[in-house]
Amino acid sequence: MRFSTRAIHAGQEPDLATGSVTTPVYFTSTFQQPGPGKEGKYVYSRTANPTRSALEECLASLEEGRFGLAFSSGLAATTTVLMLLRKGDHVIAGDDIYGGTYRLFEQVLRNYGLQFTFVDPQEPSNVEKAIRKNTRLIWIETPTNPLMHIVDIKKISRISRRAKALLVVDNTFMSPYLQNPLRHGADIVVHSTTKYIGGHSDLVGGATVTDDQKVQDRLKFLQNAVGAVPGPMDCFLVLRGLKTLAVRMERHNQNARIVSDFLAKSPKVERVLYPGFLDHPQKDVVKRQMRGSGGMLSFQLIGGFEKIKRFLKQLRVFTVAESLGGVESLIEHPASMTHASVPRERRLKLGISDNLIRVSVGIEDVEDLVADLERGFKQV
Ligand SMILES: *Cc1c(COP(=O)(O)O)cnc(C)c1O
Numbered sequence: 001m002r003f004s005t006r007a008i009h010a011g012q013e014p015d016l017a018t019g020s021v022t023t024p025v026y027f028t029s030t031f032q033q034p035g036p037g038k039e040g041k042y043v044y045s046r047t048a049n050p051t052r053s054a055l056e057e058c059l060a061s062l063e064e065g066r067f068g069l070a071f072s073s074g075l076a077a078t079t080t081v082l083m084l085l086r087k088g089d090h091v092i093a094g095d096d097i098y099g100g101t102y103r104l105f106e107q108v109l110r111n112y113g114l115q116f117t118f119v120d121p122q123e124p125s126n127v128e129k130a131i132r133k134n135t136r137l138i139w140i141e142t143p144t145n146p147l148m149h150i151v152d153i154k155k156i157s158r159i160s161r162r163a164k165a166l167l168v169v170d171n172t173f174m175s176p177y178l179q180n181p182l183r184h185g186a187d188i189v190v191h192s193t194t195k196y197i198g199g200h201s202d203l204v205g206g207a208t209v210t211d212d213q214k215v216q217d218r219l220k221f222l223q224n225a226v227g228a229v230p231g232p233m234d235c236f237l238v239l240r241g242l243k244t245l246a247v248r249m250e251r252h253n254q255n256a257r258i259v260s261d262f263l264a265k266s267p268k269v270e271r272v273l274y275p276g277f278l279d280h281p282q283k284d285v286v287k288r289q290m291r292g293s294g295g296m297l298s299f300q301l302i303g304g305f306e307k308i309k310r311f312l313k314q315l316r317v318f319t320v321a322e323s324l325g326g327v328e329s330l331i332e333h334p335a336s337m338t339h340a341s342v343p344r345e346r347r348l349k350l351g352i353s354d355n356l357i358r359v360s361v362g363i364e365d366v367e368d369l370v371a372d373l374e375r376g377f378k379q380v
Pocket of ligand 1: 074076098
């Protein structure tokens with residue numbers, strides 16, 4: 001079956017007990033057992049809950065993997081994946097990854113004896129050179145946040161195979177509608193379902209998908225042992241969001257293309273970072289692994305922080321906020337918001353300049369989005 005059909009039906013057969021067409025929200029912590037020492041299908045909701053199982057099955061299907069697991073946030077999924085490792089293991093990660101992931105690696109997991117090296121994976125040989133005897137995991141995002149760099153999943157997966165390390169791809173920016181990393185050699189896909197998958201900025205959640213039975217068995221053990229699981233209501237909301245993922249992503253694609261063209265022509269804009277431009281330096285990789293360029297873009301406004309503040313203040317349709325992937329358009333200033341925890345020197349080295357603005361283009365009428373940006377530009 002094709003994508004939208006799976007989004008609406010996978011894991012969501014009508015309820016056996018009542019015939020309910022919509023997956024019921026099983027608000028229960030525990031389940032009656034057939035007898036002492038005998039377990040039914042469900043025992044305790046940290047271990048498994050039917051609403052969560054439906055979501056996990058649907059997510060696996062959409063990522064074209066065999067196994068899915070749902071978590072209480074994207075970072076809960078990330079933390080649980082990193083718990084596959086042991087003290088002394090080495091991780092190679094992209095240098096332009098989600099700020100919270102960087103903070104988790106550097107400020108939390110380093111204290112537990114894990115080692116991290118950050119490299120620019122746009123050039124796969126940088127990853128290859130960073131491999132050590134104890135490298136067990138490679139962590140990439142593509143496109144990256146907020147610079148929209150593209151990483152070649154297939155090339156990195158060849159390196160991870162040779163090193164016998166797991167390749168994990170954070171696929172949050174693309175959603176399973178636009179990119180399926182397992183198909184290009186990734187071992188585990190991670191999502192913040194808070195973003196496009198949920199799609200309505202009304203929940204926080206995370207997920208993993210893998211094809212590897214051994215990895216899944218260990219992740220499932222960790223999901224229960226660590227306990228960072230979502231409640232049934234959040235699982236229901238993610239399932240509801242998933243049903244419209246395909247139509248939403250089509251509109252995100254379309255709107256972001258028009259907004260990026262508008263920005264590229266504006267005399268107030270120094271540079272637009274958008275993976276959909278035909279002259280993108282990695283257009284071949286884009287074509288191979290992505291089915292659309294998504295709703296995210298960044299641009300550099302000519303001028304300093306004062307100008308940026310004035311510009312953002314004028315906007316009426318775009319909301320100044322962190323996060324992304326919802327139906328509504330959001331705009332933010334990475335240097336003072338999402339990436340404020342990255343030291344300025346490191347930010348500048350990476351290319352996150354003080355005049356960079358990140359946009360999550362929503363699914364409103366694009367004419368209103370363009371008019372809103374025009375209004376803002378008039379003030380700077
Ligand atoms: C938001 C985000 C995360 C973290 O997810 P939470 O649900 O906020 O914990 C991880 N990776 C990317 C790319 C994100 O955008």
